[in-house]
Amino acid sequence: MDLICASYRRKRQSKRLTLLLCVFAIVLLSWLTWKAFCPSVFAVANTEPSGVVRAEALITPGPDHIDTRATSEPNLVLTWKITKGDTLSAIFKNYEISQSVLYQILSADEQILALDVISPGHLLTFTLDQKTRDLLSMELLIHPGKRVIYKRADNGSFDYDEITIPGEWEKELLNADIVGSFYASAQGSGLTEQETGNITALFRDHIQFARDIRSGDRFEVIRSRQFIDGKFTGQSCIEGVRIFRGKRIYSAFLWDDGNYYDLEGKNLARAFRRYPMAGYHKVTSHFSPARLHPITRRIEPHNGVDFAMPSGTPILSTGDGVVTRVCNHPFAGKYVELQHGSHFATRYLHLSRTLVKRGQTVKRGERIALSGNTGRSTGPHLHFELHVNGSPVNPLTAKIPMGSAVPGEKLVDFNRRVGELVAMMEEPSRKIALHREDSDSSGRVISKSL
Ligand SMILES: [Zn+2]
Incomplete structure (x- = not known):
């Protein structure tokens, strides 16, 4: 019986060995082939x-x-x-x-x-x-x-x-009692530096944050964040803000046009300029999804509008904002990019001289550069772009912040949106009140909720 078993085992081992050798040979051959080709x-x-x-x-x-x-x-x-x-x-x-x-x-x-x-x-x-x-x-x-x-x-x-990819945008509430500065409390609640900056920019005409905001004031922010397959992409958007300063409430709510309005529907942003220069300058090339490029002779989008102007013409910021880029590109030439709040950005290309630095804040109408003919250009001109939510739009026809109110026919929809955001802000507050005593030693109470 033992002999039969031993012989059977030997046969099985020999079969296994052959199989292993075959697998090894196949793997080696595949690897060599792949290595030869790569x-x-x-x-x-x-x-x-x-x-x-x-x-x-x-x-x-x-x-x-x-x-x-x-x-x-x-x-x-x-x-x-x-x-x-x-x-x-x-x-x-x-x-x-x-x-x-x-x-x-x-x-x-x-x-x-x-x-x-x-x-x-x-x-x-x-x-x-x-x-x-x-x-x-x-x-x-x-x-x-x-x-x-x-x-x-x-x-x-x-x-x-x-x-x-649009992904899923999920709303959450961030709120806190202010301890020390608004800036520190906002960051402590989970708002990023950029989001905090956007909020202070929104209320710049109404609140002097360093001077007016005191400990004991509070804020509520509804933020939406983009997720794709359950993963946060890093993109976020401020949907609504309420700041309780003493007995006053300051509020800002995002509407479909990319602007923020107060509770009554009045625009919080100052009006934009349509043109980034003083005086009239001829449009030599319009915004177009398909244009014959004057130099490359290829059909490609023209994501801005070109104005003919002599080199050295002062270029003015079309809105209050922050300088996000001062670059020199082999084809775009010297250029400046400004971010105006969280939804609008502008670009100014082919400049001869830039007059601003990255990170600097600029006011509407401020001189930011002198026009030129740098990069790939057929002559002295300014290429001007307006971006809304990251996409270029026609700067001559786009709806820009005009300092006006939500149009009458949209007020019902706007009020409904505001009602939803305020309900989100208020509902978790009641829950917070229950565990307020559990807040940390700084007295900061943070709530995140969907
Ligand atoms: Zn152009």
Whole structure:
């Protein structure tokens, strides 16, 4: 019986050994085949440069990458996670993609200028032809709700495609009794620096935060945050604010037009200027989703409006705001970007001189630059853009904050929205009152709720 068992065991072991050898041979063969077809992947992984640029090469071969005889050869996909100090030029160099290709991509990016603000955490995904190593496309993932894809077009240059996913916006309440400054209390409640800045900007004509707000005053903020597949994208929006200062209540509620209004429907923002300069200047090129570019001769969007003007003409901010960019782009030239509250932004391109610094606050009508002819330009002019909620709109026809009230026919809808937001603000307050004694030593009470 033992002998039969021993012989059976030997046979089984020998079968197992053969099977293991076969599996090992298949794995080795596959790996060698793959390595033979993807030598550059290994080169990238091994030539990670020292210093400021750090590569995180994630290799994503196509689904049929092993059987290359049966299917067309897969493309090479490389992903780079941006870290501090990275430059596009260094990243392209690291992947052995020529600087002329980088310039072609920057040319496509001129209309959106998304690559000028790459920052740590953004992902760049390169798709290269396996054989020729030609760049077929590059994707910039800004956050899960926004990415830009630069794709090689038939004529060899690149087109861009901006993809935004609306996702789910979830509302939450942040409130606190003010202890010390409004700024510190707002941050303590979970509001970001930018959100706090947006709130103080909203009430700038009504409250001097440093002087008027005292300990014991309180605020309530309804914030909505964007989620995609349950993951926070980093995008948020202030829907409503109430500030209780002594016996007065200051309020601001966001309406569909991107403006904030008080409880009676009066606009909180100061009126915008339509034009970023004094006097009349001829429009030489209008805002257009498809325009024949005067230099590249390609049909591409023109996300702004061009005004002919001699170099050196003073350029004025169209609204109160904060300087978010002062850049020099090979095609957009010297340019300035301003953020006006949380929904409006403006850009001024091809300048000869910029007169502001990043982070600086500017007033409506303030001189921010002198016009010029820098970058890719056919002559002295200003290219002016207006963005609403991150998308360019026609600055000559868009609805801009006019300092007016919610139109009469919309008041019923506006009041309904305000009623919903106020109910959200008030309902958790009652719950807070019950556990107020449990608040921390600073007396700060924080509530977050959907
Ligand atoms: Zn233009």
